[in-house]
Every structure is written in C-alpha cells, then in structure tokens.
Amino acid sequence: MAILVDMTGSESRLDAIKTDFKRLGITDPVWLPGEDCDPASIELVLAWKPQQRDWSAYTGVKLVQSWGAGVDHLLDAGFPADWPVARFMGQSLKDRMVRYVCAQLSNWQLDMPRLVQAQNEKRWDWHDGRWGEQVLILGLGELGQSVAEALVVQGYKVSGWSQSPKQLGGVESLTGKSGLNAGLARADYLINLLPLTSATRALLGSELWARCKRQPVVMNVGRGASLAEDDLIPALEVGLLSGAILDVFETEPLPPESPFWSHPNIWITPHIASISDPSDVIRLSIDNLRQVRAGGPPRYPVDLSREY
Numbered sequence: 001m002a003i004l005v006d007m008t009g010s011e012s013r014l015d016a017i018k019t020d021f022k023r024l025g026i027t028d029p030v031w032l033p034g035e036d037c038d039p040a041s042i043e044l045v046l047a048w049k050p051q052q053r054d055w056s057a058y059t060g061v062k063l064v065q066s067w068g069a070g071v072d073h074l075l076d077a078g079f080p081a082d083w084p085v086a087r088f089m090g091q092s093l094k095d096r097m098v099r100y101v102c103a104q105l106s107n108w109q110l111d112m113p114r115l116v117q118a119q120n121e122k123r124w125d126w127h128d129g130r131w132g133e134q135v136l137i138l139g140l141g142e143l144g145q146s147v148a149e150a151l152v153v154q155g156y157k158v159s160g161w162s163q164s165p166k167q168l169g170g171v172e173s174l175t176g177k178s179g180l181n182a183g184l185a186r187a188d189y190l191i192n193l194l195p196l197t198s199a200t201r202a203l204l205g206s207e208l209w210a211r212c213k214r215q216p217v218v219m220n221v222g223r224g225a226s227l228a229e230d231d232l233i234p235a236l237e238v239g240l241l242s243g244a245i246l247d248v249f250e251t252e253p254l255p256p257e258s259p260f261w262s263h264p265n266i267w268i269t270p271h272i273a274s275i276s277d278p279s280d281v282i283r284l285s286i287d288n289l290r291q292v293r294a295g296g297p298p299r300y301p302v303d304l305s306r307e308y
C-alpha cells in the first residue's frame with residue numbers, strides 16, 4: 001500500500017509526520033503533496049485541508065482519514081462519493097479538549113490576565129473571582145460528552161444541546177428550539193463544540209445572544225465559522241455577553257487587523273484546544289484501512305453528504 005498525507009502544514013511538521021510513520025514501524029511509502037508518487041498506488045489518504053482536487057488518477061483509494069475530528073475541511077475536496085471517509089477521534093483528543101475547557105473556565109473565573117499583570121507589577125491584587133455555575137454545551141458528540149462529564153465532576157450544572165436526546169449522568173439533555181432557549185436563558189458559560197455544517201454556520205450570532213439572560217462567556221472550540229464574528233463585539237459592548245474565549249476563527253491564522261486581538265474581554269488561542277496526536281491518528285488510520293479492506297466500515301465514519 002502507499003499513503004498520501006495531503007495536509008496543509010509547515011514542511012517540518014509534514015516531515016515529522018513521515019518520521020512518525022517510520023517510528024510506528026510502518027514501512028509502506030508515505031507521500032507528501034508535491035512529491036512524485038504514482039497516484040494509482042495510493043490506498044490511504046490522510047487529509048487536513050487537502051490541496052489535491054482532481055482524484056481521477058487515484059484509482060486505488062480505499063479510505064480517506066481526516067487528521068482531525070472536524071471534516072468541514074474535506075467538504076469541497078472533490079472526493080468520489082463512494083470513498084469511505086473517517087474522522088479522527090481518540091482518548092488523547094478528548095483529554096486535551098477537556099483540559100483546555102476546564103483550564104480556560106478556571107482562568108476566566110480567576111481572571112488570570114489580571115493576576116499575571118499584577119505579578120509583573122509586584123502587586124498583591126486580591127479579588128474574589130467571577131464565578132458561575134451553569135454551563136450550556138452546544139454539541140454532545142464525543143468531545144462534547146467528555147467535556148460535559150468532566151464539568152459535572154468539577155461541580156458545574158451542565159446542560160447539553162444536541163440534535164437527538166442524550167443520556168449522560170448528571171447532564172441535562174436539551175433538544176430543539178425550546179431546549180436551546182431554556183439553556184441559553186440560564187447559561188453562565190456557553191461552549192460551542194458543534195461541527196461546522198450549513199445549519200451551524202454563523203449560529204452563534206445576535207439572534208442567539210438576544211436569548212441569553214445571564215451575560216454568559218462564550219467559548220468557541222468548535223469551528224470559527226459557527227460564530228458570526230461581526231456580531232460578537234456589539235454583543236459584548238451592550239452587555240449581552242461578558243466575554244469570549246476563542247480558539248478557532250473563520251480565517252486562521254486570525255489576521256492582525258482583527259479587532260478581536262485588542263478587545264479586553266476576548267481571549268484568543270491559536271487553534272490549540274485539542275491537537276491531534278500524530279501517533280494516534282496514524283494508528284487509527286491504519287486500523288481503519290484494515291477494516292475497510294476486510295469489507296467493514298471504518299471507525300468514526302463520516303457521511304460527507306450530511307457534512308459530518
């Protein structure tokens with residue numbers, strides 16, 4: 001078999017991925033974009049924002065494996081409709097997301113930037129924190145469920161909004177418009193973990209903010225385009241929201257001219273909430289390829305016609 005790693009990333013990152021294959025004992029040829037491979041020999045395409053569009057010469061592909069949990073970056077890649085597609089999921093991805101969300105909620109409550117500044121100025125800046133109990137998680141997929149369970153353990157009151165009802169210990173399951181309204185009305189924190197689809201694009205916007213009653217902090221760890229970016233600063237200015245913790249953006253890297261950089265109540269991290277562990281992605285992709293070769297479905301299958 002041969003593998004195509006069609007990823008947008010720095011040369012050193014792509015080279016490191018090639019090395020990871022070797023380290024894991026996979027001796028099959030691994031090709032990077034622009035390298036002179038025989039397209040017909042490729043069985044596995046590992047993709048992150050792939051550059052290739054014409055797949056007509058790739059006659060032997062058995063599986064497309066997304067490097068990440070999200071698959072919106074694959075929607076316009078032009079894959080033939082009958083190629084199986086899988087996304088990445090694994091314990092390391094869940095753990096990292098849980099750690100990011102818990103850390104950022106705690107950082108917000110303790111107002112860490114204020115404390116860091118006080119330390120820099122050798123000032124004892126005691127304050128009594130800004131606490132909140134009620135969390136609404138938008139999207140109860142694998143990552144959303146892990147986050148919900150972890151926040152319950154931390155003592156938060158957690159609701160999760162999803163397409164179909166979910167049974168999760170200690171988590172209130174909300175569905176539909178009325179469920180969303182109920183969750184928004186009492187949320188102190190709103191965490192977006194929805195996949196980006198036509199239905200969720202710009203969902204986090206003024207219409208949603210108008211239904212919030214407790215000036216929540218919004219955390220976006222799903223996809224940037226789920227947030228209507230132009231609606232955010234107005235919602236902060238009129239006090240519908242208290243703050244925004246953003247890890248993902250419509251355009252990444254976030255352009256220097258974005259007003260988000262300098263807003264005091266917007267925290268920015270560079271899409272690092274949960275980074276895929278290369279070894280875990282490679283292992284899953286090889287296992288998935290074996291399953292597909294044996295006639296079964298891959299783990300974490302994706303239906304690109306449904307956008308997730």
Ligand code: OXD
Pocket residue numbers: 067068069070071274275276
């Ligand atoms: C992902 C991501 O989709 O890192 O996993 O955004």
